[in-house]
Amino acid sequence: MFANLDFDVIRRALPYLFYEGMTFTLTLTGLAALGGLIFGTAIALMRLSGFKILGRIAGVYVDFMRSLPLVLVIFWFYFLVPYIGQWLTGASRPISVGAFASSLITFIMFEAAYFSEIMRAGIQSISRGQPAAANALGLTYAQTMRYVVLPQAFRNMLPVLITQTIVLFQDTSLVYVLSITDFLGAASKVAQRDGRLVEMYLFAAVVYFTISSIASFGVRRLQARIAIIR
Amino acid sequence: MSYHWNWGIFFEPNPMGTGTYLDMLLSGLVLTLKTAALAWVIALIFGSVVGVMRTLPSKAATWFGFCWVEFFRNMPLLVQLFLWYFVLPELLPRSAGLWLKQLPNAPFWTAAIGVGFFMSARVAIQLQAGIGSLPRGQRMAATALGLTTVQGYRYVLLPMAFRIILPPLTSEFLNTIKNTAVAITIGLVELTGQARSMQEFSFQVFEAFTAATILYLLVNAVVVTAMRFLERYVAIPGYITGK
Numbered sequence: 512m513f514a515n516l517d518f519d520v521i522r523r524a525l526p527y528l529f530y531e532g533m534t535f536t537l538t539l540t541g542l543a544a545l546g547g548l549i550f551g552t553a554i555a556l557m558r559l560s561g562f563k564i565l566g567r568i569a570g571v572y573v574d575f576m577r578s579l580p581l582v583l584v585i586f587w588f589y590f591l592v593p594y595i596g597q598w599l600t601g602a603s604r605p606i607s608v609g610a611f612a613s614s615l616i617t618f619i620m621f622e623a624a625y626f627s628e629i630m631r632a633g634i635q636s637i638s639r640g641q642p643a644a645a646n647a648l649g650l651t652y653a654q655t656m657r658y659v660v661l662p663q664a665f666r667n668m669l670p671v672l673i674t675q676t677i678v679l680f681q682d683t684s685l686v687y688v689l690s691i692t693d694f695l696g697a698a699s700k701v702a703q704r705d706g707r708l709v710e711m712y713l714f715a716a717v718v719y720f721t722i723s724s725i726a727s728f729g730v731r732r733l734q735a736r737i738a739i740i741r
Numbered sequence: 742m743s744y745h746w747n748w749g750i751f752f753e754p755n756p757m758g759t760g761t762y763l764d765m766l767l768s769g770l771v772l773t774l775k776t777a778a779l780a781w782v783i784a785l786i787f788g789s790v791v792g793v794m795r796t797l798p799s800k801a802a803t804w805f806g807f808c809w810v811e812f813f814r815n816m817p818l819l820v821q822l823f824l825w826y827f828v829l830p831e832l833l834p835r836s837a838g839l840w841l842k843q844l845p846n847a848p849f850w851t852a853a854i855g856v857g858f859f860m861s862a863r864v865a866i867q868l869q870a871g872i873g874s875l876p877r878g879q880r881m882a883a884t885a886l887g888l889t890t891v892q893g894y895r896y897v898l899l900p901m902a903f904r905i906i907l908p909p910l911t912s913e914f915l916n917t918i919k920n921t922a923v924a925i926t927i928g929l930v931e932l933t934g935q936a937r938s939m940q941e942f943s944f945q946v947f948e949a950f951t952a953a954t955i956l957y958l959l960v961n962a963v964v965v966t967a968m969r970f971l972e973r974y975v976a977i978p979g980y981i982t983g984k
Contacts, residue, residue, distance in 0.1 A: 578915070578958055579919070579957055580920070580921075580933055581919070581922070582925055583936070583957070586950060587954075590940075590946045590950070591947070594744060681816070681817035681818070682817065685819055687819060687926060688926060695820060708823075709828050712824060712827055712828050713824070713828060716816050716820045716821075716823075719816050719817055719820055720812075720815045723815035723816070727811075727815065
């Protein structure tokens with residue numbers, strides 16, 4: 512079954528896979544999670560604000576993003592971002608955006624929809640008395656959010672946020688459709704160059720599996736710890 | 742240089758000779774729905790079995806359920822599709838691998854099975870949570886009535902658990918539909934794939950993707966509405982969503 516497999520091809524490709532591929536994947540995951548969290552929190556605050564229109568806009572955005580396949584969204588932004596750039600900078604032709612910037616924008620906008628739902632649940636999990644008390648202490652809305660509500664919401668939702676980041680980590684592999692050299696893209700390029708699809712894809716699977724498993728194991732431990740504190 | 746809009750493109754004949762561009766997109770939609778339907782059946786069957794196993798008293802069953810869920814949850818769907826499509830035929834005995842490779846519609850079957858197994862892990866978790874949310878007394882009452890374990894699940898636990906998890910199952914079904922788009926990478930020309938090839942043939946990027954987007958939104962709306970009716974239909978009076 513595994514008799515005529517050449518695992519040496521993996522060893523030779525290791526530097527390329529990790530220095531180029533995994534670096535891209537991890538950078539994209541980290542920045543997209545950070546951006547998604549910031550935008551997501553903003554969207555959640557919009558939804559929970561008293562302004563009906565803001566809430567409606569945020570709601571439509573979230574529902575819209577969540578009903579589209581990520582692959583389609585990746586294509587959308589890949590073609591749309593140059594035109595948005597042209598519009599923003601007033602250039603005479605669509606500006607060229609690198610593969611990394613394009614996919615980063617895509618993932619931030621896409622993940623913001625998912626992170627916003629998590630943060631919304633987190634904000635709603637804070638008892639009403641707390642913002643009321645903050646108000647009574649004379650804190651402004653911004654201060655209440657900054658010092659009272661958001662730190663707790665973030666803490667309560669940390670396991671879910673990390674789980675979503677693990678999903679994001681796996682989803683970044685979809686930039687494959689733009690022929691970008693992320694980890695899977697790198698594995699696939701070596702696989703096709705050397706005609707070693709079985710070895711490379713198996714290896715990619717093992718790496719993704721190991722990283723995700725360790726991360727979700729960490730989440731479970733974190734959850735247990737938080738459960739004791741509360 | 743600005744973009745040239747041409748919304749009439751949908752009614753122009755496509756280069757494949759299969760009618761208009763709109764026909765092309767609609768055939769993609771049909772393939773998306775077919776793949777998603779088959780994948781969902783697979784996900785429900787395997788997800789239910791594994792979900793139940795995770796709640797059984799047997800250690801071995803729980804362990805198997807745990808491994809199943811971890812295996813299918815900790816790898817990107819794209820990698821799983823590659824494993825099914827490129828790796829599996831090579832690892833099988835020669836004749837079986839050859840048969841797999843020559844299978845007509847291989848991308849369709851691979852996508853349905855790949856997405857199905859991927860989603861089965863999620864269904865299993867939902868079902869486990871649903872069964873776990875039932876009061877312990879229900880399982881005990883079933884035993885006290887003399888029902889076997891199978892009967893207890895069949896007549897007492899599962900009918901309630903499935904009703905409870907209907908709303909999350911709806912979103913998992915929507916995820917299944919969306920996830921079939923990943924199969925574009927193994928050559929399944931479903932809705933996103935057709936939009937992509939329409940863009941390549943006609944250069945009308947945004948018309949093609951707008952149409953695909955609208956079709957996905959429509960499918961979503963239909964599924965959500967249908968599931969809401971189903972929820973109301975199976976609701977138990979005096980219970981959760983009951984009247």
